[in-house]
Structure formats: C-alpha cells, structure tokens
Amino acid sequence: MASPKSAPAADRKARLSRELVLATALELVDAEGLDALTMRRLGQELGRDPMSLYRYAENRAALLDGVSELVLNELPVHEEDPDWKAQLRQIAHNLRLLALQHPNVVPLLVTRPLSTPLGLRPLGTLRPLEQILALLVGAGFSPADALHVYRAYYGFLYGHILNELQEFVVDPEENEVLLRLGLHRLPAKEFPLLRALAPALAEYDGSAELDQGLTILLSGLESQLSLQPAHSPA
Amino acid sequence: MASPKSAPAADRKARLSRELVLATALELVDAEGLDALTMRRLGQELGRDPMSLYRYAENRAALLDGVSELVLNELPVHEEDPDWKAQLRQIAHNLRLLALQHPNVVPLLVTRPLSTPLGLRPLGTLRPLEQILALLVGAGFSPADALHVYRAYYGFLYGHILNELQEFVVDPEENEVLLRLGLHRLPAKEFPLLRALAPALAEYDGSAELDQGLTILLSGLESQLSLQPAHSPA
DNA sequence: ACCTGAACACCGTTCAAGT
DNA sequence: ACCTGAACACCGTTCAAGT
Secondary structure (H helix, E strand, O other), X not given: OOOOOOXXXXXXXXXOOHHHHHHHHHHHHHHHOHHHOOXXXXXXXXXXXXXXXXXXXXXXXXXXXXXXXXXXXOOOOOOOOOOHHHHHHHHHHHHHHHHHHOHHHHHHHHHHHHHXXXXXXXXXXXXXXXXXXXXXXXXXOOHHHHHHHHHHHHHHHHHHHHHHHHHOOOOOOOOOHHHHHOHHHOOOOOOHHHHHOHHHHHOOOHHHHHHHHHHHHHHHHHHHHOOOOOOOOO | OOOOOOOOOOOOOOOOOXXXXXXXXXXXXXXXXXXXXXXXXXXXXHOOOHHHHHHOOOOHHHHHHHHHHHHHOOOOOOOOOOOHHHHHHHHHHHHHHHHHHOHHHHHHHHHHHHXXXXXXXXXXXXXXXXXXXXXXXXXXXXXXXHHHHHHHHHHHHHHHHHHHHHHOOOOOOOOOHHHHXXXXXXXXXXXXXXXXXXXHHHOOOHHHHHHHHHHHHHHHHHHHHOOOOOOOOO
C-alpha cells in the first residue's frame, strides 16, 4: 500500500544484510513478542527462505543476542564527560526509556548474559560496560573502584527496570485501577496489604523513583570512594 | 539401582500430583536447563503420557510459573521479626543462595513477572511480597512507605543476583582466569579496561558485595524514613 | 562456491475416539 | 466423566541436491 521503502518487512527484495535482518527481528519482537521471533517467521517477514538467515546469525540464540546488541547500541555513552554522576544519571534515564520502548526485549537484556561467559558475549553488549569504566577512570577512579561503582550502578539500574516493568501494564485503555492490576482477584485474608496498596501501585512514577534512587546511590558511592587516594585525572 | 523411592524420576509409577510434577520439572531444569523442560520430556521423566500433565498445569507457561513458585516457596520470611533490617538481610542472603543453587531458574524468577499482571500471578510468587510488607508495617512503617522500602530492596537484590550470576561460571574445573572469563578474546584496542580487570573479576565475592550494599541501602532507607511520623508499632 | 529446500527430529496443544 | 494418543500446525537445524 504505502511506499515499498517505508518498512523493511514490506520491502520484499531489498538485499539482505545483518543490519536489515536484526532490524526486522527487533520490529517483530516489539510487535508480537519474543515467541514470534522464529527463523521461519523472520524469513517470511523478509520474503526469503528461512535458511538464508543462517548467513547472518549462526543460531536462533545468536539472533537473540543480535537483537539485544541492537537495542544496547541505541544507548549513547559520552565517556569524555567530566561529570561522571551526571553522565551516569543520563545513561540511566536513557536505558529506562529504551526499556519502556522495547519491553519485549528486556527479558533478553537481562537473561542473555546469564548464559554466556563475559568474554564470549557479543561485543556490542560489552561496549557500554567498557565505556562506563572509561568514564569512571577518566573521572579519577582506579580501575578496581570503577568496577565496583559500575556493579552497584548496573545492579540498581536493572533492578529498577525489572521493578517498573513488572507494574507496567501494556493496555492503558483498561484504566480501572483494580482491574488493571488484577488485585481484586487476590484472597483478602492472605493479601490485605497488597490489595490495599492498589492506588499506590497505580501512581508509581518510575522516572522519579529512578532519579531518587540514583541520588542516594551516587552520593553514597562518591563519599565512600573519595576517602581513598585519587588517581591523577586526565 | 538405588531404592525406587529415592528420586521421583526413577519412581515410575508414583501417583501423579502437582507437587511431584513440579518437583520433577525443577530437577530437570536444574540438571539440563530451561530448554529441556518440555511437556514431552517431562512426561517421559515421570513415565507418563505427556498429555496427562495438562491436569496439573494448564500450559507450558503455567508449568514455568509453577517452577518459580516452587523455588520462591523455599524462601522463609519471618514477618514477626522485630528487627526488619536484620530480617531483610537474612532474606537477601537466602535468596542469593537459592539463586546459586538454581541458576537455571533465575531467568524465570526475573522474567515471568514481566508477562503477567500483578494480580494474576501465582499466589506463591506474591506471598514473599505480602510478607515483607507485613514485616515492615509491623516494624512501624506506613503501608506506602513499606512499598517504597520493598521496591528499593527488591530492585537492589535482583540487580545483585543478575550481576553475580553473570560472572558466575558453571564449570569450576577450567580455572585459568583469562580462559574462564574468555576475556583474552576481546580486542585489546577496544577493551583495554575490561581485559585488565580479569583478576578483579575473578576475585569477586558475591556474598560480601551483597552485604556491603545492604548496609548502605538499609541505613539509607532507615534515615530517610525515620524523619517521618511513625505509625504506632504492633 | 553458493544457495535452496527437502527431510529429520523435535515442539505445544487440540480433540476425536475410546473406556 | 475421564483418559489416551493420534493428528495438526508448528519449531530449529542438517545436509543432499541443485546451480
């Protein structure tokens, strides 16, 4: 109907490339969830023999890795920023938005690294880590301290995203609070507190909560680490 | 070989029950990973027709929910403990150990809640939440504050587990540091810091890190919340 | 040398046929 | 009413056969 170039899926005979394959895979996951991403279905979406996809991804698993790589690459890290706290804050908010934009990819982001040793992971998923380490080292942290900061930061950030997405409901039409959360189904005897918290749950402001947590975490890390002898800054 | 009662899997003709089905499913996941948990394979493990499993779980998805429920039920919460910080600390360490004992289940714990609205989740997975809220309210927090504390705590805890399991390598035989982490494969130009941190990564002490983080988090939460008017304690 | 697609060994789930 | 298992509509991946 529309111009044949508007969507990769419709552009049946574009020359295949890893980029096109992964972009189409991401579209599919965003639109229909992880289960819809099969070799056969993706082949169909691209108007190609499913077998041809094995030129661009060794595996279905590699395809999944490729998708999370693609999403993580949308996350810019300015490692030269002299204000590491401001930069970490910005990255956190950007990652949060990315997660909200691609909720179906979050399980991948969180889960894929668990099945592959650090050094064998796709480079695209390791780059943000290296860049954040560089940011911190550039700001005067020792590499070991930078690792420590990274871990606290990353743990908090992923924890927050899991928290927020758990309470996020896809269909915003159904806005009757109790119905949305389905809390009315819980036995009142066993879950009095949870049921009573329905309004509080509905009012959850993820961005504010993230920001508040970051403030505490970053100042905590700063005070903890500034006691130690500083590296000479670049 | 051994007594036919020793392992469910060997005890071919035990009467089926939800408990037996889920326990066998967990064994299978622990031993061979999530992908090995199929209706057909589980039926085989139990010596039954795969279709008979649909009496105990509506779905494969329900089976997965059942497995995470089973693991979470191994987590005792003493909601009457007057020292909420000590109790949260203990729960955290217990959950960490549970995660290390069942690493293949962690993706389920982290991921399943993302696909089901709060109120439709299996009660077993909601009970720890309700119990922790009760613990906090019992200690004098308002319900809304309790929710806030729970979220910070839960986020931190799951973030930590994801962190630790990412660096955890299953096969401890292969103990040459660089090989274990596979870091030598990374291009030195692009990943100088990450490569240099191999020894630090190998020395990671999850329990100590968890404990340190908890100390900061809990005292932060306490000081933040004790400024507000306290509820009358039970 | 490259690409295609038939074939294999699996899946989850439905539902008709048996008891 | 309950249980069984054949059948359906899918999977990922291998590899022989074509070009």
